[in-house]
Structure formats: C-alpha cells, structure tokens
Amino acid sequence: MDGKNVIYGETAMDRLVQVLRASGQPQDIAWLTERYLELLRELVLAEEQAS
Amino acid sequence: MTNGSNGSNGPAFSGSAEQRALAEEVFRLMSMQGRFFAADAPIRQTLTNLAEFFAAQRKADPAVVAQEIDAALRANEAVFTREERDGDVVYITSRLGSYRPREEDTKHMFRQRLHEPENPLPVDDISVVVTTTRPALTTIEPVFISDYWQQQAGLKPMPSTDGDGEAPAEEAEAAEAVATVDLTAEDVVVAAPEEQAEEAPAELQPAQTPINTVITLPNGVQIDLRRSVEELMGQYGNTLQNLLRSAIESDPLRRIVTFGNQAYPEAAVVNFGKNDLRRIRDYLLEVGEPLPDTQIIADVFYHNPRQADYESFRFALNYRLSREKDFEFVGVEGARLWSTRGLAPIGTKRVKANEMGNLTGYLEEGFDDSLRDQSIESIRKSGSLSHILTFFEWEYGMLPFTRALAALLPSTLLHDQRTAVLRFEFPQHYTSFLAELRYPTGNRGGWVQGLEVPFHEYLVSGALITISRTDDPHVFSITYEEAPETEDRLLVLDESKKTPKFAFANLTYACMVDTDMLVNQQQYGRLRNLKAFPMNERRKGVEMLEHVAETIGTPVGTRAEPRYRVTEQELFVGLNVLRPASREYLAHLLREGERFEPDEENEATWFFTPEPEDVADEVDEDEDDDYYDDEDE
Numbered sequence: 162m163d164g165k166n167v168i169y170g171e172t173a174m175d176r177l178v179q180v181l182r183a184s185g186q187p188q189d190i191a192w193l194t195e196r197y198l199e200l201l202r203e204l205v206l207a208e209e210q211a212s
Numbered sequence: 213m214t215n216g217s218n219g220s221n222g223p224a225f226s227g228s229a230e231q232r233a234l235a236e237e238v239f240r241l242m243s244m245q246g247r248f249f250a251a252d253a254p255i256r257q258t259l260t261n262l263a264e265f266f267a268a269q270r271k272a273d274p275a276v277v278a279q280e281i282d283a284a285l286r287a288n289e290a291v292f293t294r295e296e297r298d299g300d301v302v303y304i305t306s307r308l309g310s311y312r313p314r315e316e317d318t319k320h321m322f323r324q325r326l327h328e329p330e331n332p333l334p335v336d337d338i339s340v341v342v343t344t345t346r347p348a349l350t351t352i353e354p355v356f357i358s359d360y361w362q363q364q365a366g367l368k369p370m371p372s373t374d375g376d377g378e379a380p381a382e383e384a385e386a387a388e389a390v391a392t393v394d395l396t397a398e399d400v401v402v403a404a405p406e407e408q409a410e411e412a413p414a415e416l417q418p419a420q421t422p423i424n425t426v427i428t429l430p431n432g433v434q435i436d437l438r439r440s441v442e443e444l445m446g447q448y449g450n451t452l453q454n455l456l457r458s459a460i461e462s463d464p465l466r467r468i469v470t471f472g473n474q475a476y477p478e479a480a481v482v483n484f485g486k487n488d489l490r491r492i493r494d495y496l497l498e499v500g501e502p503l504p505d506t507q508i509i510a511d512v513f514y515h516n517p518r519q520a521d522y523e524s525f526r527f528a529l530n531y532r533l534s535r536e537k538d539f540e541f542v543g544v545e546g547a548r549l550w551s552t553r554g555l556a557p558i559g560t561k562r563v564k565a566n567e568m569g570n571l572t573g574y575l576e577e578g579f580d581d582s583l584r585d586q587s588i589e590s591i592r593k594s595g596s597l598s599h600i601l602t603f604f605e606w607e608y609g610m611l612p613f614t615r616a617l618a619a620l621l622p623s624t625l626l627h628d629q630r631t632a633v634l635r636f637e638f639p640q641h642y643t644s645f646l647a648e649l650r651y652p653t654g655n656r657g658g659w660v661q662g663l664e665v666p667f668h669e670y671l672v673s674g675a676l677i678t679i680s681r682t683d684d685p686h687v688f689s690i691t692y693e694e695a696p697e698t699e700d701r702l703l704v705l706d707e708s709k710k711t712p713k714f715a716f717a718n719l720t721y722a723c724m725v726d727t728d729m730l731v732n733q734q735q736y737g738r739l740r741n742l743k744a745f746p747m748n749e750r751r752k753g754v755e756m757l758e759h760v761a762e763t764i765g766t767p768v769g770t771r772a773e774p775r776y777r778v779t780e781q782e783l784f785v786g787l788n789v790l791r792p793a794s795r796e797y798l799a800h801l802l803r804e805g806e807r808f809e810p811d812e813e814n815e816a817t818w819f820f821t822p823e824p825e826d827v828a829d830e831v832d833e834d835e836d837d838d839y840y841d842d843e844d845e
Contacts, residue, residue, distance in 0.1 A: 164425050164427045167427040169427060169428075169459070170430065170456060170459025170460075174463070178468060181475065181476065181477055187474040187476040187523060188474065188475060188476070189473050189475075190474075191445070191449070193468075194445065194449070194453045195441050195445060197456060198444055201427065201437055202437045205425045205427070205437045
C-alpha cells in the first residue's frame with residue numbers, strides 16, 4: 162500500500178484487533194503501538210517488494 | 213443399424229434393435245433415478261451397477277450383461293457420455309437426453325468487471341474506498357481514482373509493457389494506423405516510430421518510482437516506515453502511543469477498549485451482571501474502605517492468579533467497573549483500588565473539597581516553590597521528600613500537592629481520575645492511615661487529606677517530616693526525627709465554642725522541629741488574636757495577609773495613623789495559620805499589596821499601613837490593648 166493512503170489509527174486496525182486477541186491477555190499501549198507499526202510496515206513494504 | 217426413438221419426448225437411439233431396446237431401458241432407468249433433477253443436470257451411473265441390476269433381472273452373467281450394455285451405450289454416444297473413473301466406467305446423461313457440461317457465464321460478474329481489462333483498481337485501493345467502519349461524523353473523503361483510469365485520462369503515464377505481453381495489441385493497431393498514413397505522408401511515418409522509441413524509456417521512469425513509505429500522522433508529523441520499529445518508537449514513541457490511544461478511544465465500533473495503559477479487544481472482555489456488581493459493592497461496604505481489584509477478584513469471584521484467564525478477567529473487572537456510576541476508581545498504577553458510593557469519606561469534613569481546591573490554587577498559579585531545596589530528580593531517585601509542617605497542614609491533616617510531592621506520589625492512571633486513595637504508614641508508631649489524594653483540576657490545586665489524627669497525635673506545626681515511598685505503589689511512610697519530650701504553649705484552634713477561636717495550649721511533643729515554624733506563644737503570641745475566618749473567605753490572599761500583618765505586626769504608627777512593621781517570616785507563619793501558602797506566593801502578595809511597603813533598612817521586613825477606619829468602627833478596644841500589652845511585655 163502506498164504510504165499516502167495509510168491513515169494512522171484506521172488502516173489495518175482489524176488486523177491489530179486480531180493480533181491483540183491472539184496474544185490472549187491485555188497488553189500495554191506501547192506493545193500495541195509496536196505491533197501496529199509492524200503491521201503498517203508490512204503493508205507498505207510488501208508493495209515495494211512486490212514491485 | 214437403424215435409428216429408433218422411444219417416443220415423442222425421448223431421444224433417438226441407435227444400434228441394433230436389441231441395443232436400442234437396452235439403451236432405451238437404461239435411459240428410462242437413469243431418468244427415473246434423476247427425476248427430481250434439473251432437466252440438464254447430469255445423471256451418473258456406473259456400468260457395474262447397471263450390469264448387476266440387469267443381470268439380476270435377466271438372471272444372466274453380469275460380465276456378459278456388462279459387455280452388452282457397454283456396446284449398446286457406446287452405440288448411443290450422443291445420449292450417454294462415457295467416462296472412466298477409478299477403473300470403472302461411468303455413464304452420464306440428463307433428462308433432456310444428453311449431457312452437456314454447464315458453462316458458467318461470468319462475463320458480467322462484479323469481480324470480473326472490476327478487474328478487466330488489466331486490474332484497473334488495485335485491491336489495496338479498494339480497501340481504502342470500501343470500509344467496514346462507518347465514520348461517526350460525515351467527512352469528506354478523498355476520491356481515489358485507480359491508476360488505470362488516470363492513465364486513460366492522460367493524468368499518468370502509461371505503464372511499461374513487456375515485449376510479449378497482451379498490450380502490444382494496441383500498439384499493433386497504432387502501428388497499422390501509422391502504416392496507413394505511410395502511404396500518403398512519408399515524413400510523418402518515419403518520425404512517428406522514432407518518437408515512440410525515444411519516448412518509451414522516458415515514460416518508464418515514473419513507473420519505476422520507488423513506493424512511498426512515508427506516512428503522515430494525524431498531528432502532521434511524517435514518519436518513514438522503512439525505519440525499524442525500534443527506531444520509530446525511540447524517536448516518536450510517546451506521540452505514536454498517544455495517537456493510537458486517541459484513535460482507539462474514538463473508534464465508533466469500540467473494537468479495542470482500554471483501562472489505564474492496557475488494551476484488549478472489547479469482544480473478549482467478560483461481562484459482569486447486576487448481581488456481580490451488587491456483590492462487589494456489598495463487599496466494599498462490608499470492609500469499609502477502597503479495595504484493590506485483586507482482593508475483589510479473590511474474595512468475591514474466587515478467581516486464582518494461576519488461572520490462564522486471570523489477567524483478562526482482571527482487565528474485564530477494572531474496565532466494567534470504570535463504566536459503572538456506583539464505582540469510582542481511586543487507585544494508581546500497580547494498585548487498582550475501587551471505591552463505591554456509600555463508603556465513609558476520607559479526610560476532614562471541616563473544609564469542603566472546593567474550598568480546599570481554592571486554597572491550594574496558588575500552586576497552579578505558578579507560586580509553587582517546593583523544588584527550591586530539593587530537585588525532582590533527587591526526590592525520584594531517593595524516593596523520599598522532606599517537609600516542614602505548617603499550622604494549617606497540621607490542623608487539618610492535609611498536605612498541599614506541590615511539585616515536590618507530585619514527584620513522589622503516583623500520578624493518575626485514568627485521564628478523568630480525580631482522586632487516589634493512599635495509605636500512609638507511621639512506622640515509629642506501627643500505625644497506618646488512609647489518605648485521599650485530590651489531583652489538581654484546572655486552576656484548583658491538589659492536596660492530600662486524611663492525616664489529621666496522626667499529625668495531632670505525633671507531631672506539631674513546624675515538625676520536620678520525611679515522606680517516603682514503599683514497595684507498594686499506594687503505600688507511603690511518614691517518619692520524623694525523634695527528640696526529647698518538650699512541653700510548650702502552642703497555637704491551637706478551639707472549636708468547642710460557637711465561634712472558633714485561636715488560642716495557645718500546653719502541648720507535649722517529641723519530634724525535631726524547625727523553631728522558626730513552631731507556632732508557640734513565645735514567638736507568635738499575637739496570633740491568638742487572628743480571626744478564624746470562614747474557609748470561603750480565606751482564599752482571598754491579600755485580605756488574609758493584611759489581617760495577619762495587622763495582628764502580628766509591631767505597631768510603629770499612632771492610633772490615628774496606625775502602621776505595623778512585620779517580618780516576612782512572621783507573615784509566612786501567620787498566613788499559614790489561616791491558609792496554605794508558599795514563600796513565593798507570599799512574596800507575590802506583598803508585591804501586589806498596595807498597603808505593603810518594604811523596609812529599606814531591614815531586609816525581609818515590611819511596613820503595613822491599614823486602611824483608615826472611622827472612629828465609629830473602632831471596636832474591640834480590648835484586642836487593641838492586647839497588642840500594646842504584648843508590646844509592653
């Protein structure tokens with residue numbers, strides 16, 4: 162995905178919910194932010210690798 | 213061989229008469245088998261089954277019958293489609309008399325239309341345009357136009373194409389058109405391919421532009437996602453966390469819920485019924501004080517920390533209680549305490565919360581000088597804070613929530629949290645007391661209340677105390693340096709009569725004191741004439757200071773033109789009898805006070821000239837006499 166189309170706090174939030182749920186217990190906001198950045202990086206860099 | 217038909221509706225059969233009869237019989241049999249099928253639905257039957265069926269009817273050898281059937285059906289290929297599967301022969305027909313594999317027409321399907329001719333709308337773009345979430349407010353969304361249509365409109369260059377791809381079909385057409393022109397205008401023909409050849413590499417350039425990995429945060433900051441997560445968290449950690457938290461909290465679907473610094477999917481949070489909440493409330497009322505979540509879980513729900521879902525259950529309890537009106541969170545990070553409606557209030561009832569907030573408002577106005585002697589770093593590092601009790605603090609069992617105290621005490625866990633319940637231990641007496649920390653709100657200051665009993669029992673105004681952290685985040689200790697027992701006449705507030713009045717009484721204490729702050733009769737005898745103003749009047753700093761100066765100051769004027777000389781120390785002690793105040797706040801009041809002027813000869817000494825009073829207003833001559841009597845002493 163092009164970085165300009167990423168809306169921080171909206172894009173990939175469903176996947177973040179899945180990740181959080183899969184962790185099995187409440188997590189810190191810091192932990193959640195790191196996972197969210199990882200998801201966004203995957204989205205943006207995946208297209209770069211594909212091209 | 214002759215052709216025959218089984219009637220007006222059936223198919224025509226070929227082969228010998230026997231074969232036609234057999235084929236017709238097989239067709240009739242299979243039509244019966246699929247009589248509820250769609251007219252063109254395939255009806256399948258194996259040769260083995262058919263042979264067994266007919267062999268049983270004719271009482272013949274199944275192998276021979278199988279050969280006959282096979283021959284008969286082979287002769288009618290138009291009716292029976294023959295397939296071999298797993299070593300067996302399967303015949304397929306339909307009620308219409310022949311089997312034709314169904315062809316699905318997908319030409320007009322939505323997916324097909326979107327993806328032809330060459331995937332004009334990338335899936336990523338669709339995920340942006342088609343969203344499952346509905347915005348709370350109507351917003352103007354940017355319109356994303358796919359690359360394909362932009363290229364068609366000439367807004368973007370055409371993508372590069374491979375030599376053996378399908379795209380050259382268009383180029384071939386263009387070449388044909390050029391060839392047509394070739395016949396009439398030779399120059400143009402020659403130029404056209406050259407231009408195309410030259411432009412092609414130039415057009416390739418934008419298509420190879422690297423993907424944009426920079427995202428813009430809601431606050432305008434741009435971050436490059438090529439950088440590692442550790443780097444990004446190191447540089448923008450707080451911003452990213454705050455923005456994510458805001459996004460989570462403003463999500464209309466509430467997919468993730470938070471409590472303090474923790475987050476969990478809402479769908480996974482356990483619900484608590486009315487009966488559960490009633491049991492929690494009853495338990496809190498029974499114990500009579502705010503309790504930690506762990507104790508509630510253990511004693512009310514019998515949940516064990518070793519259980520796998522303990523942490524998620526704990527989160528659910530805290531989250532659900534935070535949304536109930538009957539419960540108030542009064543805990544801190546590491547000790548999540550819950551209070552409920554009906555619990556006895558902590559702290560003095562003599563001063564209302566809004567009055568105390570006004571009295572400590574000077575801290576929020578920038579007159580907090582608590583860090584003059586100790587830095588925040590040293591307080592945090594040592595985990596302790598030294599403090600000299602003033603009369604007001606001692607009398608009402610409170611401590612102003614200064615920046616020094618804020619460095620020691622825990623901050624709020626929830627953004628709308630107003631109070632926290634702390635426990636203060638007095639290890640020298642093996643006692644502990646609950647205290648309530650009221651956090652500052654707006655221009656109202658914060659304070660700790662509930663220490664009236666220990667202050668009166670163990671300490672006096674002017675006592676030097678040390679407040680220290682313990683291992684428990686909501687438990688603190690107050691210690692003091694012990695000293696030989698001393699008896700002195702100290703200032704007290706006598707509230708036994710209708711009108712409260714200051715007086716000196718014999719008190720015994722056994723703690724080290726700052727003698728300048730010890731409000732005894734010997735040093736500050738005139739303070740007994742202070743008027744115990746109602747609390748709502750004490751917030752007026754200048755008026756209080758003028759009253760203190762008039763009460764404690766040394767008269768240097770005449771009866772007609774009274775004037776008082778007073779030191780800053782006397783003013784500080786006197787003002788802190790009526791209300792909490794810092795030295796910086798005192799200095800501010802002195803600067804702002806129109807009736808105060810500094811004594812040029814003596815440092816930290818001021819003259820106070822009261823407003824001239826009418827003779828008729830001169831009352832309480834006894835009190836005036838007291839001043840002069842004291843002076844005479």
